[in-house]
Amino acid sequence: MQVFYQPDLPHTLQLPEEEAKHCQRVLRHQPGDIIHVTDGHGSLYTARLTGEQPKRCSFEIVEQLRIAEEKPYAIHIAIAPTKNSERLEWFLEKAMEFGIDEISLLQCRHSERSKINMDRLEKKAISAMKQSLNLRMPRIHPLLKLEDFIRNSEASKSQRFIAYVDETIPQHLKEAAKAGAPACVLIGPEGDFAAEEITAAREAGFIPVSLGKSRLRTETAGIAACHILNLLNE
Numbered sequence: 496m497q498v499f500y501q502p503d504l505p506h507t508l509q510l511p512e513e514e515a516k517h518c519q520r521v522l523r524h525q526p527g528d529i530i531h532v533t534d535g536h537g538s539l540y541t542a543r544l545t546g547e548q549p550k551r552c553s554f555e556i557v558e559q560l561r562i563a564e565e566k567p568y569a570i571h572i573a574i575a576p577t578k579n580s581e582r583l584e585w586f587l588e589k590a591m592e593f594g595i596d597e598i599s600l601l602q603c604r605h606s607e608r609s610k611i612n613m614d615r616l617e618k619k620a621i622s623a624m625k626q627s628l629n630l631r632m633p634r635i636h637p638l639l640k641l642e643d644f645i646r647n648s649e650a651s652k653s654q655r656f657i658a659y660v661d662e663t664i665p666q667h668l669k670e671a672a673k674a675g676a677p678a679c680v681l682i683g684p685e686g687d688f689a690a691e692e693i694t695a696a697r698e699a700g701f702i703p704v705s706l707g708k709s710r711l712r713t714e715t716a717g718i719a720a721c722h723i724l725n726l727l728n729e
Contacts, residue, residue, distance in 0.1 A: 505534075512550045512551070516550070519552060524544055541558040567675045569596040571678065572679075573599035577685060582714040583611075583616075583714065588622075591623035602638050605688070613635070653679045654673060656702050666703070667706070672723070684713060
């Protein structure tokens with residue numbers, strides 16, 4: 496199933512420019528063709544193309560096929576971007592496939608990347624959403640210093656965890672987290688969190704958790720946390 500994205504449904508019945516180009520120039524759709532459109536909030540529509548312009552495709556809604564139920568939980572991964580931007584994009588794509596509600600990008604003491612192409616990340620997220628038919632666009636927050644993220648999260652009602660390399664951590668995330676409630680997991684950079692960052696997070700209420708016995712890459716740890724929380728809530 497080929498799905499197009501229009502976040503302003505049902506108020507705007509035109510595909511955005513990038514989606515319109517793909518619809519008209521790549522897939523060669525014509526007025527009268529049936530397409531599928533999502534709003535990125537869990538709804539999927541059957542639509543009929545009614546007209547085309549160089550940078551726009553207009554359509555009419557034929558039927559609403561799916562309305563995703565509101566979830567009692569939400570998955571939030573706060574992760575330090577990898578030095579290799581492709582690994583961060585890989586994390587984003589796979590997290591989208593499993594299901595994720597929110598992604599925050601962290602600037603940590605040992606971070607090796609200080610600039611992020613947010614437009615490219617959003618395009619990757621849209622593509623992964625449509626490909627996986629997991630039709631919810633997560634909120635993706637720009638780079639923020641870890642200490643500011645911790646400070647801003649103090650009023651959060653989410654379960655809050657920090658995963659880092661330490662064989663003495665007693666609890667696995669699957670044991671510490673509770674189903675049916677929002678959860679946020681901090682994932683550090685390739686050099687891991689600095690000791691003072693771990694202390695600050697723990698003092699702010701973040702619970703140390705393990706993601707298993709293996710030492711994981713940053714992007715793998717993010718996927719592991721996302722998958723564990725999804726399994727817990729199935």
